[in-house]
Amino acid sequence: MELLAxxxxxxxxxxxxxxxxxxxxxxxxxxxxxxxxxxxxDKELGIAESLTLSAFYIAVAILxxxxxxxxxxxxxxxxxxxxxxxxxALSIDNVFxxxxxxxxFAIPAKYQYRALLWGIIAVLVLRGIMIGVGAxxxxxxxxxxxxxxxxxxxxxxxxxxIGESESDVSKNPIVRFLSRRMNVSTELHGSHFxxxxxxxxxxxxxxxxxxxxxxxxxxxxxxLVFAVDSVPAxxxxxxxxxxxxxxxxxxxxxxxALYFALAAMVHRFEYLKYAxxxxxxxxxxxIFWNQIVGKLDPAISLGVTLSxxxxxxxxxxxxxRTASRHGAS
Numbered sequence: 001m002e003l004l005a006x007x008x009x010x011x012x013x014x015x016x017x018x019x020x021x022x023x024x025x026x027x028x029x030x031x032x033x034x035x036x037x038x039x040x041x042d043k044e045l046g047i048a049e050s051l052t053l054s055a056f057y058i059a060v061a062i063l064x065x066x067x068x069x070x071x072x073x074x075x076x077x078x079x080x081x082x083x084x085x086x087x088x089a090l091s092i093d094n095v096f097x098x099x100x101x102x103x104x105f106a107i108p109a110k111y112q113y114r115a116l117l118w119g120i121i122a123v124l125v126l127r128g129i130m131i132g133v134g135a136x137x138x139x140x141x142x143x144x145x146x147x148x149x150x151x152x153x154x155x156x157x158x159x160x161x162i163g164e165s166e167s168d169v170s171k172n173p174i175v176r177f178l179s180r181r182m183n184v185s186t187e188l189h190g191s192h193f194x195x196x197x198x199x200x201x202x203x204x205x206x207x208x209x210x211x212x213x214x215x216x217x218x219x220x221x222x223x224l225v226f227a228v229d230s231v232p233a234x235x236x237x238x239x240x241x242x243x244x245x246x247x248x249x250x251x252x253x254x255x256x257a258l259y260f261a262l263a264a265m266v267h268r269f270e271y272l273k274y275a276x277x278x279x280x281x282x283x284x285x286x287i288f289w290n291q292i293v294g295k296l297d298p299a300i301s302l303g304v305t306l307s308x309x310x311x312x313x314x315x316x317x318x319x320x321r322t323a324s325r326h327g328a329s
Contacts, residue, residue: 013135013241023246027124030060030253035117045113050260057254064250068243078298079238082305083247086237086283089276089309090230091255092269094222095262101218105211107188109260114191115216116256122220127248130224130231135241145239145287148232152284155229159277174221175214183208223252229280236283237301268320275312279305 008018034053045053061084069077102112137144178184185208189195193213199206227248234244255262262269282304286296 013132015242019242023242023249024124026060026064027249027253030057031117031120034257035114045109045260047261050258054254054258054261057250057257061250061254064246068246075298076240076243078302079240080243080247082237082298082302083234083243084251085302085306085309086233086279087230087248087251088255089272089279089312090226090233091251092262092272094226094255095259097222097226098219098259099263101215101222105215105218107212107215111188111191111212113256113260115212115219116259118193119216119219119223120253120256122216123223123252124249126220126224127227127231127252128245130227131241131245131248134231134235135239135244138235138239145236146291148236149284149287151232152229152236152280152287154284156277156280156284159273159280172218174218178209178214178217184214185210188212233280233283236287237298269313269316271316271319272309272312275308275315279308282308 008021009016011017012020065077065080065084068080098116107115183199183206185195185197187210189210191212192210193216195208195210196205197208198204230248231244234247238244283301286301289296
């Protein structure tokens with residue numbers, strides 16, 4: 001019993017082991033409830049249910065942030081909410097890519113939510129690895145933060161000046177590689193990722209991957225690509241690995257629930273990417289400000305980030321509504 005107590009209170013990446021385990025238990029319980037109770041059977045998730053479920057996940061994320069604020073202090077709480085808001089906004093672009101992936105593989109809406117939820121399990125591990133590596137680099141070589149800052153500023157300016165490149169799933173090398181190296185079924189088999197069927201070439205019963213599995217792989221690869229922006233951005237806000245990881249995962253949990261509502265209106269957020277580009281430049285510049293002038297008040301960082309994102313959302317909704325009215329007249 002004493003050994004267990006020592007283990008739970010031992011340090012892991014700057015926080016007690018029990019804090020990490022408690023968070024993972026909460027996430028696991030949410031996923032089990034979502035997948036095993038709310039969506040035990042495959043069904044299409046409507047916009048109203050998507051918004052309701054997303055509101056639930058946002059409420060959980062806010063409660064977790066309030067607990068961080070209470071237990072670790074206002075600075076930790078503000079940094080968590082800043083990272084959460086930033087990750088949530090940056091992930092909206094991910095919705096567009098996910099919808100392209102599902103469209104390319106012709107995945108019906110009733111199977112999409114299950115694939116997204118299973119994808120979260122991979123995200124828990126992959127984001128954990130990326131954040132762990134980033135934390136180790138920052139701890140050993142603090143100057144890595146300057147590289148993060150330059151990268152974020154460069155990415156933001158690139159989006160503002162050039163824009164983002166269009167995604168073409170059919171030309172993705174990962175899709176081509178998997179299609180060559182694996183037996184891939186041309187048709188769906190319900191919500192199964194793998195099925196056993198007769199190989200036309202050999203006549204033997206072999207395992208085939210379904211298009212749903214390929215879509216799952218591509219979604220997680222897309223998440224890794226987006227993490228290249230979001231992980232350095234949140235490390236620019238805080239180097240507390242626990243806050244970085246929990247803010248990332250809480251935002252992603254909610255995004256999966258909100259996907260079906262956002263996918264139906266993602267075109268309305270056309271100008272949000274420019275607001276996010278400005279946020280990236282601001283976060284990148286903040287690294288240099290913190291090192292040269294002094295640490296910027298986290299409350300100011302939160303206020304600026306939320307204000308820019310809110311203005312981007314409002315301007316997008318106003319601009320696309322105006323364009324729609326002009327097109328109808």
